[in-house]
Amino acid sequence: MSSETILYIVIAAILSFGLAVFMYGYRSKYTGTLKWSFGLLRFLTLFAILLLLINPKFKSDTYTIEKPMLPVLIDNSASVVELGQSRKVSALVSELKLNDALNDKFEVSYFSFGSEFKEIDSLSFSERNTNISKALKTTQELYKNQIAPTLLITDGNQTLGNDYEFAGTTFRNPIYPIILGDSTKYTDLQVQQLNTNRYAFLKNKFPVEVILVYNGTGSVNSQFIVKQGAAVVFKSNVTFSETNSSKTLNFTLPASAVGLQKYTAQLLPIDDEKNTTNNVKQFAVEVIDQATNVLVVSKIIHPDLGALKKAVTTNEQRTVTIKKPSEAVSLLNDHQLILLYQPDRSFAGVFSEIEKLKKNTFVITGLETDWNFLNSIQDHFKKDVTNQTEEVSATINPNYGTFAVEDIGFENFPPLHTLFGELSITVPHEILLDQAIDGFASESALLATTEVNGKRDAIWDGEGLWKWRAQSYLESNSFESFDEFIAKMVQYLASNKRRSRLEVSSETFYYNNNPIRISAQYFDKNFVFDARVSLQITAVNQETKERAVFPLLLKNNFYEVDLNSLPPGSYSYTVSVQDETVSRSGSFTILDFNVEQQFLNANVSKLNRIASNTKGEAYFVTKVSDAINALLEDDRYQQIQKSEQKVVPLIDWKYLLGLIVLTLSLEWFIRKYNGLI
Incomplete structure (x- = not known):
């Protein structure tokens, strides 16, 4: 409060006192207690009114303690189960939540990631893809102006997105990877990648490129084969060694029949190979007779x-x-x-x-x-x-x-x-x-x-x-x-096909690690899009004859359904309109490919590098207590005391208005009680 404001308050007090004395002390008709009561009440009333006119401002300081943030990112992909780490992850999360010292020092938040990044609800370890770079990038955006060391609980095996090792170079907060799995190298052959066209033309040949990888010591011999049904359509002998651990094969296959042609690529396993799931890959090509x-x-x-x-x-x-x-x-x-x-x-x-x-x-x-x-x-x-x-x-x-x-x-x-x-x-x-x-x-x-x-x-x-x-x-x-x-x-x-009241758009085949969506449009008799109807799709598995019914959801000017919950197999489907006889049928195939089953162990080297690049440190899941102690003892992560100063004008103080009402009411009541009004 400035000295000028204090001077105004003093003048207001003197003026209020003078007026009260003049009104009830000088030539007053009241005597005794009434004179002093009326004088005091009038002084308080006048002084309060003058204070409101002066409207002095008061400053108040409040202090808060701000903890550093600790986001915990948890890998919710299927590879965690494949490496036998799901129970350890659940136990680790429980341990972090129950650690009083950690929760006293940090504001801990829990997130899970697979294909998407989200706040943790429950862990299912069923995500079909892992996008570590997206999880790190989103965390960086959430905590870009805060102290927020990050616990990254993962096996380090990414199947989607940009390379997270390079995403970490822009991360301003240290990353502490908790490594799920071990660094043991197992002897393993793998069909790492297979590239081919989605479509081929009848009586032509379509190219296939396959990358084969070997992990292990010494030299091994195997054979790569491609089957269509029971028939072998391609085979090649391959040899690997420690210095020559990968092979790229390029070959062509004939497109001799119209329609969906399914193939199985396999690298024959060697003795004592621990994981043979990644030796096999299915792929398909749709052969068409017109472009x-x-x-x-x-x-x-x-x-x-x-x-x-x-x-x-x-x-x-x-x-x-x-x-x-x-x-x-x-x-x-x-x-x-x-x-x-x-x-x-x-x-x-x-x-x-x-x-x-x-x-x-x-x-x-x-x-x-x-x-x-x-x-x-x-x-x-x-x-x-x-x-x-x-x-x-x-x-x-x-x-x-x-x-x-x-x-x-x-x-x-x-x-x-x-x-x-x-x-x-x-x-x-x-x-x-x-x-x-x-x-x-x-x-x-x-x-x-x-x-x-x-x-x-x-x-x-x-x-x-x-x-x-x-x-x-x-x-x-x-x-x-x-x-x-x-x-x-x-x-x-490019089509001259007659327009139908129900148009359905679908692919002939899908890979089950990618979105499986079918869309449809329904038109009234004037061929105007109708958004009021209910559409449903009935999918029937050709082998098991199991039926599944899903509603199609309205999305802008079309209906769409997500069929990712269906298991791999061949399906026939019918899209029908409720209370109408209009329907459309078709078929599609879901090819089995679980990219999360391709890994034998954790990517320790990459997780160590991202920890080093961000001035953090990597720990195996069995040493999580060391990671907690490191966070607790690190002087970079201190609680910060913040002060906030508020300037409050007196006119906002409701009690002063209440005082004015109270003094005027008391004066009126006393006068009324004594028969003076």
Whole structure:
């Protein structure tokens, strides 16, 4: 409180006292006790009112003790069970929770990780993948401004994500790995990785690459074989030694029959091999007798063409050919979809031939497009343009129902370039992406699809798609979301299949360590997407005949179900609509592959390195008491006393207002009691 405020308070006290004396001490008609009572009450009332007008401020200090944080990250993957460490982990967590000294010094938080990172609920050790780098990165973000040494309880075997050893280099807090398992090296042969195409064309050969690894001492001989059913389709003798511990085999297999072809790759085990599960890997290839051929016609060279080609050919079923308009006319009949990039008058012959052949088209326009020509050569859409250019962004239409599409973050993508003017579509259509300028809707379509007399077309009014693909990678470290969006567009446009009221999308086979999802769309009789119905899928195991029924959940403009709970095997399925006779059937196969069963021991060396890089220390699970003592004795982790100063104005002090009310009430009551009012 300043000296000036104190002076005001003193003056207020003197003034209040003077007024009270003047009112009840000088020429007062009251005598004795009443005079002193009224004078005291009036002094208190006046002084309290003047204090409120002065409104002095008081400071108060509060002190708190802040403990350092101790996040405990627990590996909840199936490899913990495979290494026989699940009971030790449960016992370790109980020990940490019951350690009073540790809980007195630290604010302990528990998290589990597998594919995802989350606060601990219960430990099941059933996660099919391990993402240690994601767990460390998330912890770093949670505690980036705090003292937070981290206990990492894991076997160190990662199956998903970036290399956690390098993720640890940016970690500001020390990491203390608690190593599950041992460092003993067992003699082991392993099919470490197998790469092949998902699709192959009939009567062609498809490539297979396999990486074989040996752990042990001395030299060993084995044989690698690939079986289809009981028939051996490939075999090769292999020799390993301590200095030559890996082999890479490249070979081809014939695609001689249409449909899903399943294979088993096996590296024959040697004597006394402890883990033979990792000697076998199943894989499959879908053999098709027809590919989707996409012809891209463009007069100019543009980065969009490369981005589109890469996105379309991500699916091996599709091929892309890029030609100039003069070269494309004779090739139109060999392709299912014609993509016309920024047409001008040189495209006249192409448009004429497309009209004769009734080919589906995908028109992409931009700054080099001749709209006068385009308006005159077709009657599906028109645009009155000027010489001005415009930057336009995209917003997804949530009611788009032609095919299932997810929002991949369109609003966050860089703007596209187009010529200024409103795009008018003159035939029945659906808008997939609306156009926005500076964040405001322009009431013009950016991307729309049409279907007239069985012919499907699309118009995309904007160039710069390569920026979208690049931004998609920056946001998710993968081109997958953008490529899948383009793939769905191409799949819809390249097909002339009659539209059904119930559309189901599924793969022919899945690996059980990856998401197993089936999506569906249901349309009413006017082919408008209907979000009010209930859909369910019935899956029947072909071998055991067991039936499983799951509901499909509504997700934006489609329904989806996750079937990861199904065991490996071949299944037939039926998607049906409740209270309707509409249904669709199909089949899929779940291939067994448990990546968590591929490990024999803990990755001790990598866990030691991440501990060293972050100034922590690694301990085996049997030495966890040493880890606890190290944390308790480390001077870097001290409790911090924090003070907080609060400045409270007197006007916020409710008791003073209560005092004013009380004194005035007492004065009125005394006067009333004595018959003075």
